[in-house]
Amino acid sequence: xxxxxxxxxxxxxxxxxxxxxxxxxxxxxxxxxxxxxxxxxxxxxxxxxxxxxxxxxxxxxxxxxxxxxxxxxxxxxxxxxxxxxxxxxxxxxxxxxxxxxxxxxxxxxxxxxxxxxxxxxxxxxxxxxxxxxxxxxxxxxxxxxxxxxxxxxxxxxxxxxxxxxxxxxxxxxxxxxxxxxxxxxxxxxxxxxxxxxxxxxxxxxxxxx
Amino acid sequence: xxxxxxxxxxxxxxxxxxxxxxxxxxxxxxxxxxxxxxxxxxxxxxxxxxxxxxxxxxxxxxxxxxxxxxxxxxxxxxxxxxxxxxxxxxxxxxxxxxxxxxxxxxxxxxxxxxxxxxxxxxxxxxxxxxxxxxxxxxxxxxxxxxxxxxxxxxxxxxxxxxxxxxxxxxxxxxxxxxxxxxxxxxxxxxxxxxxxxxxxxxxxxxxxxxxxxxxxxxxxxxxxxxxxxxxxxxxxxxxxxxxxxxxxxxxxxxxxxxxxxxxxxxxxxxxxxxxxxxxxxxxxxxxxxxxxxxxxxxxxxxxxxxxxxxxxxxxxxxxxxxx
Numbered sequence: 339x340x341x342x343x344x345x346x347x348x349x350x351x352x353x354x355x356x357x358x359x360x361x362x363x364x365x366x367x368x369x370x371x372x373x374x375x376x377x378x379x380x381x382x383x384x385x386x387x388x389x390x391x392x393x394x395x396x397x398x399x400x401x402x403x404x405x406x407x408x409x410x411x412x413x414x415x416x417x418x419x420x421x422x423x424x425x426x427x428x429x430x431x432x433x434x435x436x437x438x439x440x441x442x443x444x445x446x447x448x449x450x451x452x453x454x455x456x457x458x459x460x461x462x463x464x465x466x467x468x469x470x471x472x473x474x475x476x477x478x479x480x481x482x483x484x485x486x487x488x489x490x491x492x493x494x495x496x497x498x499x500x501x502x503x504x505x506x507x508x509x510x511x512x513x514x515x516x517x518x519x520x521x522x523x524x525x526x527x528x529x530x531x532x533x534x535x536x537x538x539x540x541x542x543x544x545x546x547x
Numbered sequence: 548x549x550x551x552x553x554x555x556x557x558x559x560x561x562x563x564x565x566x567x568x569x570x571x572x573x574x575x576x577x578x579x580x581x582x583x584x585x586x587x588x589x590x591x592x593x594x595x596x597x598x599x600x601x602x603x604x605x606x607x608x609x610x611x612x613x614x615x616x617x618x619x620x621x622x623x624x625x626x627x628x629x630x631x632x633x634x635x636x637x638x639x640x641x642x643x644x645x646x647x648x649x650x651x652x653x654x655x656x657x658x659x660x661x662x663x664x665x666x667x668x669x670x671x672x673x674x675x676x677x678x679x680x681x682x683x684x685x686x687x688x689x690x691x692x693x694x695x696x697x698x699x700x701x702x703x704x705x706x707x708x709x710x711x712x713x714x715x716x717x718x719x720x721x722x723x724x725x726x727x728x729x730x731x732x733x734x735x736x737x738x739x740x741x742x743x744x745x746x747x748x749x750x751x752x753x754x755x756x757x758x759x760x761x762x763x764x765x766x767x768x769x770x771x772x773x774x775x776x777x778x779x780x781x782x783x784x785x786x787x788x789x790x791x792x793x794x795x796x797x798x799x800x801x802x803x804x805x806x807x808x809x810x811x812x813x814x815x816x817x818x819x820x821x822x823x824x825x826x827x828x829x830x831x832x833x834x835x836x837x838x839x840x841x842x843x844x845x846x847x848x849x850x851x852x853x854x855x856x857x858x859x860x861x862x863x864x865x866x867x868x869x870x
Contacts, residue, residue, distance in 0.1 A: 371685045377692025384699050444684045444724055448746070449737060465688040466720040468713055469695020490749065496742025 362389035363480040364408060368400040368426065369415040369442065374465075378413060378442075378472075385473045397421035401429050409437035411479045413463065416443035416450060424457035424540055431458045438479040452489045452497055453543040455512050456536060460484050489513055500542045508535055551601070551608040558604075559597040566593060610639035614646055626654040626838060661839045662773075669776070676731035679723050687720045725754065732779050740775045741767065741802075744782060748800055755790045763802040768809055774861055777836045778811055781844070784833050785813035785857040793817025793855060805860070814856035819848050833857065 365382055367390060369375045379393040392403040397418050404412070412430055414423040427439045441454055444465040451462055461484035463475055478484045494513060498506050504525065511521045522532040566589070614630060621628050629650065630643035691713060698709040728750070735743040741763060748759040770778065782800060789798045795817030803810040830846050837844035842861040849856045 371689065373689030374685060374692060377689050377696070380696045381692050384696055444680055444688070444720075445728070465684065466691070466717050466724065468717060469692065469698065472692075472695070490745075492742055492745035492749075493738065496738030496745075499739060 362387050363476060364389050364391045364410045364437075365476065366391055366400060366404060366407075366409050366412040366414075366437065367393040368395070368397065368412065368418065368423070370395045370418050371415070374415070381469050381472065382413075382476065385476070388473070388476060395419075397423065397426040397429075400426055404430055404433060404437070408435055411440065411476050412437045413440045413442050413476070414459075416441050416445075422544060424453055424459065424544065427454070427457040427459040428536070428540065438482065438484065440475060440479050440484070448487065448489050448493050449497075451487045452494065452513075453540065454486050455489065456509065456539045456543060458518070458536075459486070462486060497543065501539060505535055505539050505542075508532070509539060549608075550611070551604050554608075555597070555601040555604050558600045562593060562596060562600075607639065610643060614642065618646075621650065623654055623657045623838070626658075626841060658839055658841075661835055665836065665839060672730040676727040679727040679730075684720060684723050684727070687716055687723065691716050691720065729783070732776070732783075735775060735779050740770065740778060743779060744800065744802070747779070747783060747786070751786050751790075757786075757790055757795065758797050759786065760797070760799045762799065764804045767802050767804050768807055770809065770861065774840050774842075777840050777842065778809070778859065778861065780836055781833045781857070781859050782811060782813055784829050788829050788855075788857070789813065789815045789817070793819075795854065808860060808862045811859040811861070812856055814849055814854060816849070816854035819853070819855050820846070830857075833859075 365388055367375060367378045367382065369378060372395070375393050375395060379390050382388045382390050391407050391409060392400070394400045394403060395418075397414075397420060400412070400414070409430075412426075414426050416423040418426070423441050423443075427441065430436055430439055438461070439457075439459040440461045440463045441450065441457075441459045442463045442465060443450055454462060460482075461475060461479055463472065467475070475484060494509075498509060501509055504527070507525055508521055511524065512518070516524075518532060518536075519529075522529055527535070610630070610632065617628060617630060629647045632640055633643035633647050634640040635644060694709055694713045694716065698706055698713065701709060732743065737743075738746065744763075745761060748761055752758050786798065786800075789795060793815040795815040798813060798815045801810075801812040801814070803812070830844075833846075834844045837859055840861060842859055844860075845856075845858045847856060848854060
């Protein structure tokens with residue numbers, strides 16, 4: 339007799355639709371490599387319960403589409419021409435109905451994971467992932483079940499050196515998985531200050547400054 | 548025969564000839580009545596003069612011998628060897644002075660040449676890493692996605708074949724990614740030396756299964772970018788050697804602050820150096836990198852004679868200022 343599995347908490351950053359939903363998962367795919375974009379779209383189109391709403395090759399177009407469509411999951415290449423995938427992640431998370439964001443990268447290691455935490459992405463997807471893993475990740479992301487890999491302390495220490503003391507505090511709390519509204523209240527900073535800080539931190543992590 | 552004996556011999560012969568000629572020319576008649584005791588005194592003083600000559604000659608020639616032996620064993624990848632007694636007061640001293648100047652010039656030239664080579668090598672590595680990542684990696688990803696789609700359209704027997712191909716492509720994609728990461732010490736720029744080394748050890752352990760114990764001093768001195776790059780690359784190469792040759796399942800990376808400088812030690816308790824003890828290209832490369840920043844590199848067994856230890860000693864800024 340199988341034991342009933344407890345229902346997990348489904349929502350994270352407002353993403354997630356709940357497992358009972360029968361409507362297909364609405365996906366946005368962003369990658370600047372034409373063959374990969376076509377491959378991703380083809381793969382997801384063949385997956386039952388998944389609907390590829392848009393497939394675009396840059397962050398700006400992706401944001402424009404996202405503003406006009408209701409999305410559940412966005413699969414975003416990290417390296418894009420112009421704005422990066424992490425920029426897009428933060429922008430998507432400011433929408434009225436933010437989708438779950440999966441960053442799709444060849445170098446899906448801790449370093450990127452740390453930047454993803456600041457960019458509020460939900461998961462990291464390796465470009466060497468098999469098709470089945472990819473499909474599974476989309477379903478799990480839609481259900482709000484995906485998590486970023488933990489950032490090792492030695493690496494977090496190295497990254498901290500780039501931040502001032504307030505940013506270090508924000509970074510530490512974000513790494514610990516604390517909700518950003520809660521962080522702002524704990525550190526007694528305004529929401530817009532938190533927003534500016536996160537952009538600064540992201541720029542510092544991506545070495546754009 | 549050493550130069551000193553040849554000159555001393557010639558001098559002694561000349562002296563003997565002079566004495567003989569003098570005796571014959573000046574005192575031919577007295578020659579027959581030459582007293583035995585006078586002959587002894589003459590012979591003794593002749594020997595004495597010859598010995599004195601030899602001793603003086605040796606004093607003059609010794610710096611030359613030192614110079615010869617230094618010139619034979621001088622190794623520009625281990626800079627710092629110099630002639631003693633270099634001063635402009637004697638000819639030998641001046642020779643030593645000139646020789647030392649030449650060594651210093653050669654060392655600087657070599658360091659500059661090595662620097663250019665390493666710089667070219669680093670930028671070439673970066674280019675290859677980017678190419679691997681942006682071209683080969685992307686295309687393999689596209690292949691992988693295409694295969695996943697095809698797999699869905701196939702019946703079971705063919706499906707298994709496609710799965711095998713998928714696995715191969717995935718493995719080579721991982722290889723491409725690993726090679727690109729090794730070629731490009733991006734972590735160094737991003738994280739600073741200490742964390743970059745920690746990441747290096749973690750990745751190394753992940754890939755080879757060889758655990759690396761990290762023993763870092765609390766306070767290690769700040770190094771320049773070139774020094775950091777050399778420390779990083781030497782550690783990387785030393786770890787690669789551990790994986791390739793030692794047969795050990797465990798290694799240790801140690802960073803010690805010492806007199807304002809930094810000592811980096813990568814050690815294992817494996818098979819140790821080969822019996823021939825000939826440095827391989829890996830060790831040569833490490834030594835060249837070390838020479839570039841005037842650091843010293845030693846490769847040998849651990850103090851207790853087991854395994855192998857690569858020790859890199861980088862002088863700190865403070866130590867250089869003092870010198």
